Amino acid sequence: MKKCRICGKPAEVFLISRNLALCRRDFVENFEKRVEKTINKFRMADRGEKILVAVSGGKDSLALLHVLKKLGYRVTGYHINLGIGQYSHESLKKVLDFQKKEGIEIIIENVKEEFGMGIGEISKLLRQPTCSICGTIKRYMFNRTAGSFDVIATGHNLDDEAATLMGNVLNWQIEYLARQYPVLESKNNLKKKIKPFVFMSEYETATYAFLEDIDYIVEECPYATGAKSIFYKGILNRVEDRMRGTKIHFLSGFFKQRGRFVSQEKRTELKPCIKCGYMTTSNICQFCRIKEKINNKKGGNHERNFLQNQ
Numbered sequence: 001m002k003k004c005r006i007c008g009k010p011a012e013v014f015l016i017s018r019n020l021a022l023c024r025r026d027f028v029e030n031f032e033k034r035v036e037k038t039i040n041k042f043r044m045a046d047r048g049e050k051i052l053v054a055v056s057g058g059k060d061s062l063a064l065l066h067v068l069k070k071l072g073y074r075v076t077g078y079h080i081n082l083g084i085g086q087y088s089h090e091s092l093k094k095v096l097d098f099q100k101k102e103g104i105e106i107i108i109e110n111v112k113e114e115f116g117m118g119i120g121e122i123s124k125l126l127r128q129p130t131c132s133i134c135g136t137i138k139r140y141m142f143n144r145t146a147g148s149f150d151v152i153a154t155g156h157n158l159d160d161e162a163a164t165l166m167g168n169v170l171n172w173q174i175e176y177l178a179r180q181y182p183v184l185e186s187k188n189n190l191k192k193k194i195k196p197f198v199f200m201s202e203y204e205t206a207t208y209a210f211l212e213d214i215d216y217i218v219e220e221c222p223y224a225t226g227a228k229s230i231f232y233k234g235i236l237n238r239v240e241d242r243m244r245g246t247k248i249h250f251l252s253g254f255f256k257q258r259g260r261f262v263s264q265e266k267r268t269e270l271k272p273c274i275k276c277g278y279m280t281t282s283n284i285c286q287f288c289r290i291k292e293k294i295n296n297k298k299g300g301n302h303e304r305n306f307l308q309n310q
C-alpha cells in the first residue's frame, strides 16, 4: 500500500503527473498551499481586495470560491443564469445550495431578464454561434457587476488553459497568445482578471471539491458537445499518459516565453460605447449591439405577423 509522502499514513490520492501520493488531509493542505503560491507568484490579489468570483455551478468555480474564502480573501460569488433549459436550472440549484451551506454572498443575474430570452434563443435568432454570443454576454456582465470590486476571478484550470493554448498555437492566433495569462491587469474600465487554478489539473480540482464536500453540476453545457476544446483536452490527456507533466510544462513554458507575443499585440484604440459606456473598438459595444439586433428582429416579426393577419 502506498503511503502519504508527507505523513506516512495510507495514501488516498495519487497525483500521477507529479508522482505524488498523499492522504486526504495532506492533499487538501497541499492544494490550498499551491493556490496561495500561484496567487502570490502572479500578484493576483491581496487580502484587502474585494474579489468577485464567477461561479457557473461546476466543480472548478465553486471550489475556487470555497478555497479563496478558506484562505481568508474577501470574496463574493457571481452567477449568471444563462437560460439554457435544464442545464441552467440545475446549475442555479447547485449555486443556491452552495450559498446556503457555506454562507457566502452570491449575486445572481439572469440573461432572460436582460434580453427576454436565453442564450440558445438569442443565438438562433441572430444566427450566430452560441458559445461566442455566450462569451460576449458573460464578459460584459462580469465587468458590469464587478463595478465596486477590485478583481474578477474565474475557475479556469490547467486542462482548460493547456487546451486553449493548444488551439491558439495550432492556429497561430498571435493576439490571443499575447493575452493568454493567469492575470490580466485592469485596463480602461475593464477589471483585473485572475485565474488562480491555472496550475491545478481538472483531476485535482474535482478531487478537492469531493474531499471538501462541495456539490456541483457534473453535466457540461449542452452546447459544448463537439467543442474543439474537449477534443484538445482528450489529445493532451493521451500525451500526458505517455509523458508525465506535459501539460504543466507546456503551459508554464509558454508563460515564460509569452513576452515574445506581447510586443506584437495590436494596439487597438478603445472608446466608450455610445449606449452604455463600456469600452469598445467601435461606436456601440457588442452587448448593446446584440440588444439592438434582438429588438430589430422582434420589431420585424411583429410587422410580418401584422401583415399576415391583414
Ligand code: AMP
Pocket (backbone or CB within 6 Å): 053, 054, 055, 056, 060, 061, 078, 079, 080, 081, 082, 138, 153, 154, 155, 156, 160
Ligand atoms: P467555461 O467557459 O464554462 O469553462 O467557464 C470558465 C469560467 O467562467 C468558470 O470557471 C467560471 O468562473 C466562469 N463562468 C462560466 N459560466 C458562468 C456562469 N454562468 N456564471 C458565472 N460564471 C461563469
Ligand code: FES
Pocket (backbone or CB within 6 Å): 082, 119, 130, 131, 134, 135, 221, 222, 223, 224
Ligand atoms: Fe455558454 Fe455553453 S456555457 S454556450
Ligand code: ZN
Pocket (backbone or CB within 6 Å): 273, 274, 275, 276, 277, 278, 284, 285, 286, 287, 288, 289
Ligand atoms: Zn454598450
